[in-house]
Amino acid sequence: MTTANAAQGVTNTGGAAPRRGTTARDLSLAEILEIQKRAQAEDPQPTAKVRRDRISRLKQLVLDNAKDFAEAIRDDYGSRPETLSTLTDIAASMPDLDHQRSHVAKWMRSDAPSRVLSKVGFHQEVRHDPKGVVGIMGPWNFPLYLTIVPAGSALGAGNRVMIRSSSSTPRTTELLCELGPKYFPVEELVFAGPEHGRGSEFSKLDFDHLFFTGSPGVGRSVAKDAAENLTPVTLELGGKNPVLVDPEADIAEVAANVAASRMVNGGQVCVCPDYALVPRDKVEAFADAVLETWTKKFGAISGNPEYTTTINESNFERICGLIDDARAKGATVRQVVPAGEDLPNATERKIAPTVLTDLGADMDIEDDEVFGPILSVYPYDDIVDAVAQINARPDPLVLYWYGERGPRFDYAVGHTRSGNVYGNNFGMGMVSSAVPFGGSGNSGMGSYHGKWGFDTFSRDRAVAMSEFDYNVGDFMTPPFDAAAKRQADLFLKAMKTRTRFLG
Template sequence: MTKPAEMAVRAGDKVSSESRTLEELLDIQKAAFLRDGIPDARTRIDRINRLGQMLLDHSDELTAALTADFGTRPADLSVAADIAGCMIDIAHQRRSAEKWMQEVTVNKLQGLVGFKQRLRRDPLGVVGIMGPWNFPLQLTIVPAASAFAAGNRVLIRPSSVTAKTTDVIARVAPDYFSIEELAVITSKHGGGSDFAKLKVDHMFFTGSPEVGSSVAQEAAKNLVPVTLELGGKNPVVVDKSYDIAKAATSIADSRMVNGGQVCLCPDYVFVPEDKVGEFTDKVMARWTKNFPTIVDNDDYTSTINEKNYNRIVDLIDDAVNLGATKHQLKPAGEELPNAGARKIPPTILTGATPGMKIEDDEVFGPVLTVYPYRDLSEAIDKINSAGHPLTLYWFGEDNDNLKTVADNTRSGSISGNDFGLHMLSSKLPFGGVGRSGMGNYHGEFGFNTFSHARAVTVSKLPMSFAENMVPPFGKREKRATSIQMKLWRFLNGRAMKKSAKKR
């Protein structure tokens, strides 16, 4: 039976999370969860609504903070991805939470003879969410909405790299939430490793595989389950029959979303051998059109910080020093790469070979590596040698070649002919596999991630299962066992014969 929790922001209760320690905030939320019990649909929807309203009420301030954190970042991108982009899943959670939380009767026929079976999806309790810096609102707020829909309390830790954006959220959150419901964790509470040590009921992390590994190790010490949304070098395969100009235009745009600082950006491309030159020219032409200037262009997103700027420049230099060819867009009169503005020119690398750092490292910047291929097997072998990516891009028809690639590779998702459209669907999961992550969210997948599927059985059967499982084992029990074994041998033998006929 679910019930309403106390309404969140009471008079005189606008307490900042920074007034309490990490451990105090966790204890407060755990105590509130136990005190109020499982929240009803009205309470959950109210929390989701307030989460969305917090973003909408402060959209201008948040957009300005995002620009300040990056150096330059298009305001339209921040609104579309980090504010409006959150509302898609928030709306779906709000619309569906009441349906998803309902207890479901299963195996109704068995219930008629006395074996009743039900499935509950109960909240876990307190969820910890660690957000990244590249989309610090969307990738923190969206999982928080899912956690609210599932009936949980939430501790969020937005990235300390985007400190100005985190400061805004931490300051305004008390106007919308009691710290019993949502607490914003900042650098004043300690580092990310401190947050990872918390004995929450579920830890959700978005970021790099390296940091994700350490988060999982810390969580494992407390037997805290984790969802890891990580990165991965996302490959692109352009089918031989596909229009190379269309592919080049879309891939050029996809690489430059948020300055290439997106876990879904394409990282390297396989192009039919005889079309590599044309593809490279078309990509460079698209970038030239989109970015007539770079250094003083407010629509050209800066690399987030000096550390990442130097890392990406080093990847390019290392590849060139080892024999790769670089193709860079450098508008006349501009000094690029530009350390002061933290801007790296859009770059294509050809001729990359094993041993170059860019062969192994996720770029997370405006660099695209292009490989020629004669047969799909070459692309498939290369993809499989690089670890499972978050997504795999396919430019071509929905044909047998796509099926071949899908059947012989592993990735979190497959995106055909456009940039990450599965992010927009409330019916599809978002998540990785292997090195690109574990678990998923969005829509009902997010609700399930933050819920416990709880079995309930009630027996009115004339026999006792427990009685049949303990001594003494008499003739009746032995006869029952013999009948079971004969039945299963018959059924399994029939299944094997049926399977053999289909070969």
């Protein structure tokens, strides 16, 4: 379908379209959902060509308007480098869309589990059918990447898509709502705007799958809403991501790496390191090196358009409160405040990069995911102690390891749970289509990227066909004569023999 046809509300399936020129803003959420469900019923198994075309149009929506999106995100934050948005929200979205588009024809083919059984009259296959209409709820920290990538997977799997962007990024949401109809008719993909109500109204819709990225607290509410409709959910949440520093690692090098990673998007990234576990005798050297790195990076903070602001006032106050609480309860607070500046700055919503040490269990920051420019540093005595500290908290989204891959690494990974494990660098698997991305427990459920994204939005459907001359059900209903009992005994004996043979 061409972009022009998409703008006019014309589909290549016919029958299910609303009147020509109708856009999402003319309709309620319930009406949009009904239109998409009817359209899916008209064309329940879109061809590979159709799926690739939809992914291509999603790419073009982003690429054609890249500059406008970068400016909109900057305006939503107040201060966020357009280069950062171009790299993370726009460019980083493309590889997985390309991967989906290149592989969808292969992935959508049915699998045949056993050719041997087929030859004796028992044919089996596993279909990979679209689920139907997928709802995607995006967050504010990467308002394009974290909606466009899952949407590409959902389209590749043959679904229709409804997207609700965050209300914390109104300019970006407005731009998506304005541009969406130019590339997609209502029947295929829709961006819901503020006129469609709150997020809770979206999550209560009877979707065939619901995908949410955000905080664990809101994720629980979304899961409850979806449960009312028995809608399957994928939850991509956050958590306190630990950095475990090996005793033999180069402390200065690791500290510089972690310092930069902590400040990506002002620390407002679900895969940012939240706290570091450092050998006890190296804690001070580590903290000093983190502060030194930040001092070199941030010659100015107030008035610096390249220093990302905290997204809104409530988060600004929450993060400042965490620092104040830790200080009041005895933590050592060290900050990088350029000469002549007064931070935190409530007008600009800018907070100085902060290192906390000497933390105690009664401090609020012990439990709260920071999502801001604070790095907590804890000492550990041996790898068992460090692992125990990690396991005392809910499962993180990412466990970071800095050091060689050896017995201590194996112990740490083998004795902890996390959504992902990244070694010696920031977010290594985040933009890869070769590995899954997803959480564990408090940090989420389900995964996507690459084939895992296609699988998330597909229904694996078994098909089994028989050419046997007898009915299996006859063996399982009365009368159970002597022959049936002998067959049952022979089957049981065969299973026992097989078990002994397999060990």
